[in-house]
Amino acid sequence: MGDYVIFTNEPKNVQAVLVTKFKDFEIGQRRRDNSAELLGIGVFNADGQTWEHGRALVRPNFTRKQVADLGLFEKHVQRLFEALPKDGTAVDIQEWTLDTGTDVLFSESSDVLLPSATEVARKFAWAFNRGIDGIAQRIRLGRFARFYYDPQYTAACKFVHDYVDEIVAKAVYRAKEWHAEKKDKPVPPDDAEEERYTFLNALAREGVEPKQIRDQILNILVAARDTSACLMSAAVFELARRPEYQVQLRREIAEKLSGRQPTFEDLKDLTFLNHFVKETLRMYPPVPLNARVAKNDTVLPRGGGSDGMAPIFVPRGQLVVYQVYSMHRREDLWGSDAHIFRPQRWETTRPTFEYLPFNAGPRICPGQQFALVETSYVLVRLLQEYSNIEARGNSAPWREHLTLTCSVGQGVWVSLVK
Template identity: 40%
Template sequence: MFLTSYPLTLLQTLVLALISYTTYRLYTHLRLASAHRHLAASKGCKSPPNWRQSPFLFGLDIFYNSYKDMKAHCSLENTRTRFWALGANTVQMKLTGATLFSTIEPENVKSVRATDFKNWGLGEGRKLMLVPFIGEGIFTSDGAAWQHSRDMLRPSFVRNSVGDCDIFERHVQNLIKAIPRDGEMVDLQPLFLSLSLDVATEFLFGESTNSLSADDVDAETKEYARAIDHILKVLGGQEQGGLTFIGLMMGLFPPNWTLKGEYKVVHNYVDGFIDRAVVDKRRYELEKVILDDKPELPGRRYIFLHELLDRTTDRLKIRSELLNILLAGRDSTAALLSNMWFELSKRPAAWARLQQEVSALDGALPTFGQLKEMKYLRAFLNESLRLYPILPENNRTAQVDTVLPLGGGADGKSPILVKKGQIVLWSIHIMHRRKDIYGEDAEEFRPERWLDTEQGQGLRVGWEYLPFNGGPRICIGQQFALTEASYVTVRLMQEFNAIESKDPEPWREMFTVTCQGLGGCKIVLTP
């Protein structure tokens, strides 16, 4: 009797377990749905317009269009065209069953980045893409871990060293030597990448890669530069499939394991700097003990890595923070300079006006204070960052049920319910081109819009202008990047009298982790 009843009892147990699980899931779903309806009603939430997509393809048509646009280097422009066609500043779309919101509304971005900051996180996609590469640091962590990174790094970017222009001059000299003086065309974009790498490594490590100087660069540095370029092209969808970047950002695809060898090259290279810095720090501390802090011992010049060693002995943490800052310092500044000089080469009147401003230095090297006084130079930088933001799109994932203040309903004035786990993406590229914010000439490159005139004040903006993001996670290195771009521009204009563009095509996007021009910056400079 036992043998015949046992299978029936087991089957009953399984059926009961299935019923219990199904009942629990249904109860949880109904309870959440009720909570969502209550929250939406209490806040007056309404749904935003739907993105134009096939209702039968579960968002696969969006991925396909994104893939085509990225391969054709027209993702930003095509997304902008679709946004304008919808006539809405916030839309929703369905991706493989999940709801995603896309917005170009400054108040929504302000909510995510500032007023509702604690309710939003990076999401798994960003971490999948970047943590294997640069580790858990200021750009790849949330919550307490992010706050710890921020608190540890911020003092290094408010010191006088950020305004110390001496760190740039030697590398600018190498840049000047690399530019032909006989009328031959040069592409400044790869030179700016090398320059920003050389400056960033000297600031961070106390030793420069010297990649602009063919006599000084070694095989290890060349291999490091090759590896990091390859990694960024793969993660940005420029190599081995254009969906890599999109999929990782949304947390849909696993990381590309073929890059593990390249990651090791980068990690080993940075570890070498850390090893040497540890030895240098011990030697310096020993000398202090021997000399008993007498005046005979010169103070160490400021080095970012030495400051990190004073704050933590965790080697992995140090390497991760260095790589986080290095990635931003190298690519962001190079992209800013490249985009800026692309426009400058096509604008003789702007070149003449900048030359006039620079001539006030009478050939002397510019100081930090003098750079800040150059109003047209700053206006040109602002306009470059407006039309060509370095990070043109960004996103965050809701950590709890929350709301966006605008975008719902037919008029777009009602709040929007965002459920836990849903993603909000915003396009700075499109927001910076809104005619209701920047005027009918919003798509034109016009630095003068930032200048005060007799007719009135220049452009004053808040959350409508976000080249360095905003809120608690505003870029801590923005002043360093602006100072470097300003210094390099002034020094090149002191060295060369005329510029000519050799690229007749309009600017087109090239995504890696940041965004720069596909065609580079091909020009001729006259001494």
């Protein structure tokens, strides 16, 4: 509200903003101002050295070796199975990735899915959601963000901080012990078993101030948890409504796995499953639009002239919003069936910048592989565990619930049959 904004869903413009003219654009101060009460300053809202340093530390959290450790996913899948009703009762399974995200980043899970989940854990899940919604509302209000009022927003932010501060304090204590042990012990042999890398422990061992640690891990949790939740819930939403795809996926899983749990290599070989996930990302990109601010006077390759095909001047300070959702549904880019969920299109489709579910360029999502593996693994295990996943109340057209990410507005109500 109150701003002149350039909106674009032109692939050449998106490529310019994110890659070829990356140095001409930044996240901008307004996003920091609108998100700082909950997130502080971290990789989600930072520019310059703060962003570069945070990204360098988080990248090892999502290496192939880390992502290929499917035991972490299986642990939380089992908790999901325990939490789901066993009598076919309809259930909304949209909220299920907070436990995994906190386990990966914090070295300990919030355990919201457990039947024995504490009231503190449940309140953390509520407070985190409330805080994210507040940030999204402020961003939309633009120049009027200062007038945003939600009596529960500040309380939610404080609860999130108190919850995470305890985890950070334990990490700082562990880091001191680690440094002390490192002084007293010789260098371990090359074949010694390595501990799992976590962003939290890396920050603590580097001696980062506790407040900055909290800011950075909350920034990453927003990206890791919300986007994965949106992708998985959208995938199950489509899966439950399309029994023909369930049949095709079950056949592929049965042929390739013969009843066993999948390995990392297995997931790459499940061709139709990969097409199904890609089509979910095309139709329902978790981040449907994003924005950058011009750092300098610059030019975008499309948008000028009487036909919009000439370059267009972008002055310093100009807000540019690129719309992934509508770009993914342009018929001139994807064909006349662009609005239809059809995984088979990926047998021949080889897109470039017209397909952008994980951003691109230097700020490409570092957790891209993690999200794809987590989603694929959960889908396989659901199809192995249940003979039918049936939609309940999902006959209405999809509608969005938009915060910083975009999820299924009506929820993902399904009945699961053993």
